[in-house]
Amino acid sequence: MMLYHDVLIVGGGLAGLRAAVGLCDKYDVGLLSKVYPIRSHSIAAQGGINAALANNPNGKDDTWEKHTFDTVKGSDYLADQDAAELMCQEAIKVVYEMEHWGCPFSRFPDGSIAQRPFGGAGYPRTCFSTDLTGHVLLNTLYERSVFKGVKVYPEWFVIALVNDGGQCHGVIAFDLKNGEIVPIRAKATLFATGGYGRVYFYSTNALINTGSGIGIAYKAGVPIKDMEFVQFHPTALIGTNILMTEACRGEGGYLTNKDGERFMKRYVPNAMELAPRDIVSRSIQTEIDEGRGLEHPLGKYINLDLRHLGAEKILARLPGIRNICLDFIGIDPILEPIPIMPCQHYSMGGIDTNERCETDVKGFYGAGECACVSVHGANRLGGNSLLETIVFGKLASFAIDEYLQNGEIKTDEGLLMSRKEEMEKKIHGLIREGKEKPYTILADLSKTMSSLVGIFRKKEELAQALKNIEAAKERYRHVHVSSPKLHMNHELLNAVELEYMLDVAHTIALGAHLREESRGAHFRRDFNARNDTDWLKHTIAKIGKDGEPVISSKKVMITKYQPMERKY
Amino acid sequence: MITASEYTFKILRYDAKEPEAEPFFETYRIKVLTGLTVLGVLLRIRDEIDGTLSFRSSCRSAVCGSCAMVINGKIDLACRTQVATFGSNTIVLEPLPNFEIIKDLVVDMTPFWNMYEKIKPYLIRTSADPEKEIEQSEEERSRIDQFVNCILCASCYGACPVLARDPEYAGPAALAKLERFALDSRDERPASALDAVNDEKGVWGCDTILRCIEACPKDVRPTDSIVSLRKKLIKHKLFGKGIR
Numbered sequence: 157m158m159l160y161h162d163v164l165i166v167g168g169g170l171a172g173l174r175a176a177v178g179l180c181d182k183y184d185v186g187l188l189s190k191v192y193p194i195r196s197h198s199i200a201a202q203g204g205i206n207a208a209l210a211n212n213p214n215g216k217d218d219t220w221e222k223h224t225f226d227t228v229k230g231s232d233y234l235a236d237q238d239a240a241e242l243m244c245q246e247a248i249k250v251v252y253e254m255e256h257w258g259c260p261f262s263r264f265p266d267g268s269i270a271q272r273p274f275g276g277a278g279y280p281r282t283c284f285s286t287d288l289t290g291h292v293l294l295n296t297l298y299e300r301s302v303f304k305g306v307k308v309y310p311e312w313f314v315i316a317l318v319n320d321g322g323q324c325h326g327v328i329a330f331d332l333k334n335g336e337i338v339p340i341r342a343k344a345t346l347f348a349t350g351g352y353g354r355v356y357f358y359s360t361n362a363l364i365n366t367g368s369g370i371g372i373a374y375k376a377g378v379p380i381k382d383m384e385f386v387q388f389h390p391t392a393l394i395g396t397n398i399l400m401t402e403a404c405r406g407e408g409g410y411l412t413n414k415d416g417e418r419f420m421k422r423y424v425p426n427a428m429e430l431a432p433r434d435i436v437s438r439s440i441q442t443e444i445d446e447g448r449g450l451e452h453p454l455g456k457y458i459n460l461d462l463r464h465l466g467a468e469k470i471l472a473r474l475p476g477i478r479n480i481c482l483d484f485i486g487i488d489p490i491l492e493p494i495p496i497m498p499c500q501h502y503s504m505g506g507i508d509t510n511e512r513c514e515t516d517v518k519g520f521y522g523a524g525e526c527a528c529v530s531v532h533g534a535n536r537l538g539g540n541s542l543l544e545t546i547v548f549g550k551l552a553s554f555a556i557d558e559y560l561q562n563g564e565i566k567t568d569e570g571l572l573m574s575r576k577e578e579m580e581k582k583i584h585g586l587i588r589e590g591k592e593k594p595y596t597i598l599a600d601l602s603k604t605m606s607s608l609v610g611i612f613r614k615k616e617e618l619a620q621a622l623k624n625i626e627a628a629k630e631r632y633r634h635v636h637v638s639s640p641k642l643h644m645n646h647e648l649l650n651a652v653e654l655e656y657m658l659d660v661a662h663t664i665a666l667g668a669h670l671r672e673e674s675r676g677a678h679f680r681r682d683f684n685a686r687n688d689t690d691w692l693k694h695t696i697a698k699i700g701k702d703g704e705p706v707i708s709s710k711k712v713m714i715t716k717y718q719p720m721e722r723k724y
Numbered sequence: 725m726i727t728a729s730e731y732t733f734k735i736l737r738y739d740a741k742e743p744e745a746e747p748f749f750e751t752y753r754i755k756v757l758t759g760l761t762v763l764g765v766l767l768r769i770r771d772e773i774d775g776t777l778s779f780r781s782s783c784r785s786a787v788c789g790s791c792a793m794v795i796n797g798k799i800d801l802a803c804r805t806q807v808a809t810f811g812s813n814t815i816v817l818e819p820l821p822n823f824e825i826i827k828d829l830v831v832d833m834t835p836f837w838n839m840y841e842k843i844k845p846y847l848i849r850t851s852a853d854p855e856k857e858i859e860q861s862e863e864e865r866s867r868i869d870q871f872v873n874c875i876l877c878a879s880c881y882g883a884c885p886v887l888a889r890d891p892e893y894a895g896p897a898a899l900a901k902l903e904r905f906a907l908d909s910r911d912e913r914p915a916s917a918l919d920a921v922n923d924e925k926g927v928w929g930c931d932t933i934l935r936c937i938e939a940c941p942k943d944v945r946p947t948d949s950i951v952s953l954r955k956k957l958i959k960h961k962l963f964g965k966g967i968r
Contacts, residue, residue, distance in 0.1 A: 195788040258847030267859030299846035398785040595771035638775030644827040647775035
């Protein structure tokens with residue numbers, strides 16, 4: 157069996173759905189999703205989406221240019237400024253579009269979309285729907301895709317991207333329900349597969365966020381970019397690491413140490429709790445490392461205190477946070493502070509794309525968290541990730557439309573069939589006797605990443621991480637899966653994804669080891685300042701003939717914001 | 725202090741691809757920290773004890789709706805249920821009722837999505853969109869709040885006694901979704917849009933015994949939406965009123 161679509165979209169989150177909605181009237185579109193689209197990780201985003209609507213009484217003179225400046229400064233000047241400009245301009249249009257499609261945003265008394273302050277932003281421009289903004293946006297786009305009749309393949313997983321001489325021919329997919337390996341031919345393929353949070357042991361991300369899409373593209377010879385830039389969110393619930401939105405601080409929440417001190421005044425007195433995430437995470441980690449954290453059987457922590465906001469505001473603006481605290485740690489934030497620690501949250505790096513979502517490979521596109529345009533550079537601002545998914549999902553649909561209009565595109569069935577046979581052999585090869593279970597390798601890998609490639613990094617630890625990853629790759633050769641049945645075999649899925657996660661982790665650690673400076677979320681204790689002379693450039697990793705990464709660099713696009721010291 | 729205890733998990737096993745094999749309960753004994761969730765235990769069982777076990781999961785924070793199942797006789801999300809909340813150290817897990825089983829705890833949700841799609845779950849407008857946002861007051865926004873919160877986990881669908889006897893019934897989630905749009909001040913669907921649910925397969929099929937409300941992990945009250953849709957239909961019939 158072989159399937160065909162003009163456009164194949166992989167990923168049913170916001171970026172994938174937005175692209176599908178934009179293309180399905182004109183083309184035969186198929187959307188593959190590892191889970192039902194509505195289960196995608198976009199659903200878990202809480203705080204909001206940035207757009208300079210200037211609705212907030214305290215932000216009437218906000219503009220997309222100011223949004224761009226905040227984004228570029230927040231990125232520690234590693235963002236490509238033309239792409240950031242485009243995103244911030246488009247922001248206003250896509251927020252209105254989502255509203256017209258039914259998104260139930262919270263409102264100001266004049267009936268306009270409500271906006272709240274967020275970290276690193278000079279204006280209160282984060283549009284939101286209580287603290288369930290990802291939930292409402294994903295529901296709205298899914299509803300739109302139902303209205304448009306988008307063809308969805310739920311619980312289908314891509315196991316290989318098929319490229320040949322710089323041209324993409326489609327993918328080899330795995331139908332989890334039926335346990336079948338199916339080649340899918342397509343003129344254009346878009347990956348919107350999400351981030352790589354789960355290569356870290358401590359992560360706010362869903363279990364599905366393995367980054368395997370990035371690994372699949374990399375294995376197929378597509379360059380990937382800036383992998384060393386990993387965002388650590390300041391406030392994750394201890395134990396489960398569930399996200400406590402930045403909106404907690406946007407609405408006025410405090411961070412306090414064991415002495416009850418609002419310690420941010422010693423780090424960033426002007427911005428306090430609303431400094432950008434990289435800076436707040438380092439401040440929290442420093443408090444904990446220097447003995448001013450609090451103790452809990454689940455680990456050391458800092459308090460996120462919302463009590464002074466009062467029950468009414470918490471119930472109106474942060475109801476989801478309250479429910480999570482009640483469900484998962486038995487704490488009511490109206491009455492008690494929330495115990496938090498920083499942990500992995502977002503992947504700034506990813507598939508190297510331009511502002512048209514194009515990659516090095518013709519017919520292959522990337523959008524959303526799996527892509528690196530780069531609009532976030534070395535550190536993403538809160539409220540810009542939901543924005544990126546929708547804007548670049550939309551722009552991908554424009555670019556793909558142009559590509560399909562411009563002449564004949566030949567896809568090679570024979571190539572797909574031979575790749576399918578290879579993948580069949582590989583999958584059956586995993587079902588065998590062996591001494592390694594996928595989860596033990598992943599547990600060791602992710603612990604290495606959390607302890608040695610974390611918030612604070614240094615050369616010796618990064619070198620050790622690279623050794624550990626090499627050892628994990630060696631162990632992977634002996635991995636085995638228990639059941640010979642292919643359908644609904646989640647252990648098999650884990651084993652397949654693990655191979656790609658090993659490459660993703662490798663490129664993160666390698667990029668971090670090579671980049672001898674501190675910029676945004678990448679902080680080197682042994683090189684603790686930004687170095688624009690040597691390092692104002694993107695890191696590019698491409699798989700070499702021997703399977704090892706080959707590293708090169710790429711220029712950062714600067715338009716009108718000259719790099720300067722990043723002070724808040 | 726967090727302590728570890730030995731638990732016995734009895735999990736329903738079945739594979740629709742081997743219909744001759746009867747469903748059975750498989751027993752797993754595992755030592756877990758008492759703070760662990762049912763999903764946490766399931767992941768450990770699959771990783772460490774039995775890689776053949778199938779169940780769905782993703783967000784592990786009660787927002788994605790993947791892991792609804794029957795836990796000691798009660799429907800809930802496995803990710804938000806702590807093992808220590810039961811009086812006993814034996815926990816029985818079964819797949820959601822009112823669905824065909826695909827494998828173990830994984831059910832075929834197709835009928836659920838079909839019902840969802842049937843009620844036209846999207847904003848319908850006849851007037852042109854303004855350049856900026858369609859104005860809506862916070863009070864109007866708050867009217868749809870509880871229905872917006874639905875995570876489509878199908879807990880209500882599994883709990884519904886009407887669906888148990890009539891698989892063609894629309895079910896609580898789809899009707900609550902319809903009410904979410906019918907109540908939205910921006911929606912302009914005609915009253916005739918409710919015709920599709922104006923029968924025993926729709927709003928008149930409900931027994932109003934509130935099992936869906938009891939089962940919902942997100943405090944949505946589908947029965948309220950069904951009663952409200954019934955009122956709208958009656959008002960429309962008697963007084964020719966629109967649906968708002």
